[in-house]
Amino acid sequence: MQLLFLLFFLPQNAIFAVGLEVWPQLETRHFLVIAEPTSQAEPVSLADWDAILGQLIEQLDAVYAPLFGGQTLASSQPPLGQKPILLLCAGKASYLQRLMEYGIANPASAIGSGGYYHPDANIIFTWRQPTDYYSRHVVLHEVAHWYCLQLLGSRYTKMPLWFCEGLADHAAFHTWDGQTLHAIQLPRVTLENHPARLDALLKRLTKNDVVEELAPGSVSECFERLRTEQDADAVYDEYALAWGLAAFLVEKFPHEMTQFFESLKQNDVSGSWQSAFEEEANQPTWSQFADWVAEHQHPWQWVWNHWEDTGPQLFGISDSTALIVQNPAYQSRCIDETVLLHCEVTTLLDRTVLGLVFRYESSECFEMLQFRKAGNGVTEWRHVRFAHNQWEMLSSWRQMRNGGDITNNPADVLEIQRTASPDGQRLQFFYNSHIVTEQADDPVADLPFGLAVQSGAAQFRVVTHPPNPVSHWSFPMP
Ligand SMILES: [Zn+2]
Secondary structure, X not given: OEEOOOOOOOOOOXXXXXXXXXXXXXXXXOOEEEEOOXXXXXXXXXXXXXXXXXXHHHHHHHHHHHHHOOOOOOOOOOOHHHOOEEEEEOOHHHHHHHHHHOXXXXXXXXXXXXXXXXXXXXXXXEEOOOOHHHHHHHHHHHHHHHHHHHHHOHHHHHOOHHHHHHHHHHHHOEEEOOOOEEEOOOOOOOOOOHHHHHXXXXXXXXXXXXXXXXXXXXXXXXXXXXXXXXXXXXXXXXXXXXXXXXHHHHHHOHHXXXXXXXXXXXXXXXXXXXXXXXXXXXXXXXHHHHHHHHHOOOOEEEEEOOEEEOOOOEEEEEOOOEEEEEOHHHOOOOOOOOEEEEEEEEEOOOOEEEEEEEEEEEOOEEEEEEEEEOOOOEEEEEEEEEEOOEEEEEEEEEEEEOOOOHHHOOOEEEEEEEEEEOOEEEEEEEEOOEEEEEEEOOHHHHOOOEEEEEEEEEEEEEOOOOOOOOOOOOOOOO
């Protein structure tokens, strides 16, 4: 993810000298994509990159070009020989090997990175990441570096590193449903959870006497301090901070940021900053930033793999258990007091076991209403508890006919409601408007709710909260 400006020159097509000409290739409007074959199924097929990269450049044009002064890139189509190369390596060893072949001066600095943009060779190097989401995220991040350099030119090289990295990550947060990319948009859940990391970091930084004023100098100091920390996690904190700051400034101060980029043509960073933010009342502060971060948390938290926000729906697939739970900060925000969780579920494989999680205390302790779906249309449900690393069945299963083959039933509606009864509050569980079971609603029932896929694959369209579908890339507080 680091950005290097190297002083030596490599011929444009030198890539073909190291045996990559046999790898599958795709020429898109702006890039030549070359992918190292893998034995596993690709998270994104080579053909998908045409749509992803094309849509990304258009979306960057819409958001960044006005900010940078109006120029756009989407309509340009350089000849093949001038196109940057996007190299998708199958794994880290292969990625580091390619970097060495291209003479990256300090390979050690690349060891922790998922991608590298090499401006002189005009190559973006990346390698396949543990999640499909993050594999795309890394590519979008590196392409954003390329984009910013094309549009800002020498102004980009003046900017502090945190700003370059932050703008690139701002562009890279996205959803992708297989056809439409929404870049520059915070998804509802990611494994990495940068927003939560940043929130925790700011709480720590506050204790370290962060100056009240948010200025490039004070941010750079903070960023560099993280950089020199020995903690291996600090690099993630560093990127989370860079992302949040850039996103906050671009979203909250677009007019000032345009002035800042304009002023960079003539002036240095601090001079440009001062001219853009000369009115004292309008200067961004750390406390404003902290508030913004609190408002920009993922509404869902990842517990176990595999989950992805595809835009309209939350997609879960698993060989064991895939589980996400509500972010506690969003927990009390429901459509009304009684409906605690409402979702429409589409099963994507013939046999899928999925569930609604409740009384979630930790990844080691929670309960679930589990639905078992098979091709013959039979749905069973079980009330199970996970504790002490074991599943325990709390109530016996039943069978329900749900009206034929599940393929004829595009979405099932699952809901948890809270209702009052003579002996106290109850949690009621509904399947396609039929109540299937109810539980006493004890005080711990205010713990987060969740979604699970225990085998197979399913998509959840959650309509209570968080807001759905997502609008732009932020989640307004109701
Ligand atoms: Zn980067």
